Amino acid sequence: MTNAINMSPAAIAINRFGLGATLNDPLPGDPKNYLFDQFGQFQVLPSPLAKLPRTSELMTEYSKNLLEMRNADQDEKKNTQRILRKDSRDDYVSAVRARAESALVTPTPFVERLVHFWSNHFAISVEKPAVANFAGAFEFEAIRPFVLGNFRDMLFAVETHPAMLIYLDQVRSIGPDSQAAIRAAARDPDKKHGLNENLAREIMELHTLGVRSGYTQTDVTEFARALTGWSLSGIGRDRNNESPASGFLFRPNLHEPGDRSIMGKTYSQNGRAQGEAILRDLSIAPATAKHIATKLARHFVSDTPSPGLVDRLTNAFLENDGELKSVYKALIHSPESWSPAPVKFKTPWEWLISALRGLGRQDLEGINIVQLLNQLGQPTWRPGSPAGFDDIADTWAAPNALLRRVEVAQRIAGPLGDKLDARTIGDKLLLGSISKETQTAISRSESASTGLALLLVSPEFLRR
């Protein structure tokens, strides 16, 4: 039988909706109010994040680097590239650390979890080296400020951020009949310039409508045409142009002229406004509402959420024009959310953060979090595909993956054996939902640090 321990409402609020109990936080009074109250207390830029470079600075650096690479001679190129890769790796590592530190000390763990959810929904991947510089800034500036706002605003911030435009190859997509393509063909008829439909497809399939919701290949191609011109400042010939803070720049000479027809609707706007009009319609489409509702329900309630719950969240989305707080409220008010069985198996990120919080960590001194997450199988901002990381137990509960958690537990618990007593903190961290078997195993362990490691890999700590 799968662990029969029931979670109390307080345990659900803290461990299922939040990032895991710490030893210092007071118990929530009313679990629902405890979650609602976090909406008012959320900090968009908490101190661990405040010290990181902003997108605008990174953009300036990026365009300087591109120029440097272009001007480097053959011998220098390798070396320059090596230095640049290291720089962007450093940017990446400090952003991951800052993200984890925020998660350790946040006073609003439910909203922080929502940030992680949305960041995975709008997944980018640092597999592309150029994305590595921007990955942190993407989450901190295109996701965080909007998690309690309107879905449309987050969508616009995401699709115009350099990380997304680079990751899904939008910056190089050119309208086949645009001024730029015509000029280029005149210069060199053999060189092809044209569309790249990657961003258009993934916006429809992953970010908004969801796959198999009725759009066709023609709709994807039409949307890709409409998006031509969505580009970045500071790259290519006009790199000396004044750089807007976001890095986004609409380039009219790349834009495919003409009306676009998508799912039966004609968009006759010119230039940038055309893509925006389509994006606006996508942001409030019923299929989008259902897609988002399903993913939220899956994340918080069950790998296979009930249609009733999904419908309720879908309606909350549609009735409130994509205001996300209304959707979260519907989620919190749903009885399914408070089902006492711990059915969600924590992802590696969720597990590691909850383990560090449970051990009382407030910072990451001595912990190579990037490496630990790699070894656990969930490298931050590197999901391997634009679909992001899976959110179901079948993906994460696997033989070798469990062994990795045991190895990590031993490693992070090791130094704390004489400071924490697993026999007493177990009950506190699991808010009463600790099994007799786990308590017995802990009390019989040969050392205090083994006891701590066992607590962290216990069935009830692996689930939420």
Add this chain to the structure above:
Amino acid sequence: MNRRDFLRLTSLGAGVLFASPFLTLANADTDRRFIFIIQRGAADGLNTVIPYADPDYAKLRGSLAIDVSKAIKLNGMFALHPALAQTGRMYASGQALFVHAVASPYRDRSHFDGQNVLETGGTVPYQIKDGWMNRFLSLLPKSQNDAIAFASTVPMALRGANEVTSYAPSALPQASDDLLMRVTQLYAQDEQLHGLWNAAMDAKNMSDDASAKQDPASFGKLAASFLSKTDGPRIAMIETGGWDTHTGEEARLDRQLRSLDDMLAAIRDGLGQVWSRTTIIVATEFGRTAAANGTGGTDHGTGAASLILGGDVNGGKVIADWPGLSNSSLYEGRDLKPTTSLDNLIASLIAASFNIDPDKINRTLFPENTRKNAISGLIRT
């Protein structure tokens, strides 16, 4: 089988078992090894097994077209990407064959749906809840159906009712034996964790290569070290990623194929004697557009190429009912038209390799697949 079972079987028409040229399940040729290497991201078949003699190839690909003088010529029609040098030598020695214009039943262009169809063996995404490799295990005798994913998690194709293990070298300090033993006790009562943990311990005990190197050759060597053991796993899956070449395809595909080539050669070398009883298939969720896109790459397409390797594959040939690349021959005017069912190819390959009735394989692995004509000549007899 006792007398009563025998009577029950014959009364159900299982007498046909004895008339069949194929071995019964209990005697399936289980000393064999089977490896499925998935290429996630839609690998570009047209630049892997290059139809250089098709007059439209060079036109469609423009600067992305592979220079045939640098490629490995396979026959009058096809050449192999130059990065696949060791694979090319296996082809020359009759240990590799390639199948072109193949596709799963999936006809849209989403990676994730496409991979789901490829791995579950359904015809539409999420129709079947377990993977065809896991169902294949049910056709092998219990004592000889150990399967492994060389990854820390288990990919969809291997998920299902049959227990499988997973292994990938870890860079973390090993957990102490005492802790491992206590975790075993701790999970004893947990339905989900109990089986997973035991499988993890089995795989851990089998790994004699403690190095955590993840380069393709080391990875191939590691896989071979498991599969060459007499009591080790017989069925394995390896995942490769990075095939989604929307931009910069020339350099990226070269790197990808070079890695694949190194891994395949390392598997062959590491398997030693067992190589003669091993079958490998390399396949992807769908191919890429016939024409280059506007950004030095290709977009999501349909028909792709599959590589089949092994000590006794009937190698040295390219199997293709070639549809051509002229505008009117392309699928939806943009993709290589699929003319061979990937499901059927996999079923035929496994049937021949393990000497099991192809209909039985088809029914179990690809229950929605209506094509029953097995592709012949894949394995030397």
